[in-house]
Amino acid sequence: MKPVPWAIMPPLEYRHAGRIDRPHQCLFHCRRDIMNVLIVFGTTEGQTKKVAERVAAHFRGRGHHVELQDSAALASDLELGHVDAFVIAASVHQEHHQEAVTNFVFAHHDLLSTRPCALISVSLSAALEGHEAYAQRYVDRFVSVTAWQPRMTLLLGGALRFSKYDFFQEQFVKFVVMKSGDPNIERDHEFTDWNALANFADRFLETIG
Ligand SMILES: Cc1cc2nc3c(=O)[nH]c(=O)nc-3n(C[C@H](O)[C@H](O)[C@H](O)COP(=O)(O)O)c2cc1C
Numbered sequence: 001m002k003p004v005p006w007a008i009m010p011p012l013e014y015r016h017a018g019r020i021d022r023p024h025q026c027l028f029h030c031r032r033d034i035m036n037v038l039i040v041f042g043t044t045e046g047q048t049k050k051v052a053e054r055v056a057a058h059f060r061g062r063g064h065h066v067e068l069q070d071s072a073a074l075a076s077d078l079e080l081g082h083v084d085a086f087v088i089a090a091s092v093h094q095e096h097h098q099e100a101v102t103n104f105v106f107a108h109h110d111l112l113s114t115r116p117c118a119l120i121s122v123s124l125s126a127a128l129e130g131h132e133a134y135a136q137r138y139v140d141r142f143v144s145v146t147a148w149q150p151r152m153t154l155l156l157g158g159a160l161r162f163s164k165y166d167f168f169q170e171q172f173v174k175f176v177v178m179k180s181g182d183p184n185i186e187r188d189h190e191f192t193d194w195n196a197l198a199n200f201a202d203r204f205l206e207t208i209g
Helices: 047-063 099-107 132-146 167-177 192-206
Strands: 014-016 020-021 036-042 065-070 085-093 116-124 152-157
Touching: 036 047, 036 099, 047 085, 047 116, 047 167, 085 099, 085 132, 085 192, 099 132, 116 132, 116 192, 132 152, 152 192, 167 192
Parallel strands: 014 152, 036 065, 036 085, 085 116, 116 152
Antiparallel strands: 014 020
């Protein structure tokens, strides 16, 4: 039997919210040792910026070229032809990811569909026991609205910054997201699992490198 070229044989598994999904069937244009990776992030209080910077440092440590772009400051004439792979990272507020990230995906949908892409969705639900289904739902909605299917998805816990929230933000987080106002979590807290993020970044590189 003739070996199947790698380009039409996608990796066996994709991490999608902790479960293994069937791979998205798309062709990738290259397979190189050193890649140009663009990380586009959306952040409201800063945690996803930190996540994006961590991924960038991780990739650079593996010898790849990385550009970081805040979705809130993207140029409209962005030249992306040289980008070999994309990481989109966005956080969830009131059940939605940043609109600027959604717009970026809309605007570059065709290109994104021909390159390996990973989505990192940062939320509180991803870190709260019993709330994983909510975290998954935010991603499902994002994928459905943009009609864009990332190759891999990570649901990542974010952070709570009660010391910085105004009254409305505090009430929303306590009673809408956490559903209870758990007094044990009424202080700043970082839930991000940095090891899970590093593993995810390595697995993504494995699928394209
Ligand atoms: C006003 C507000 C609304 C939020 N809404 C949600 C939500 O609907 N679902 C959720 O899981 N997390 C929610 N979060 C938690 C954020 O996703 C979490 O704090 C994340 O770390 C924010 O990332 P960022 O600092 O990059 O913006 C909310 C946080 C705030 C302050």
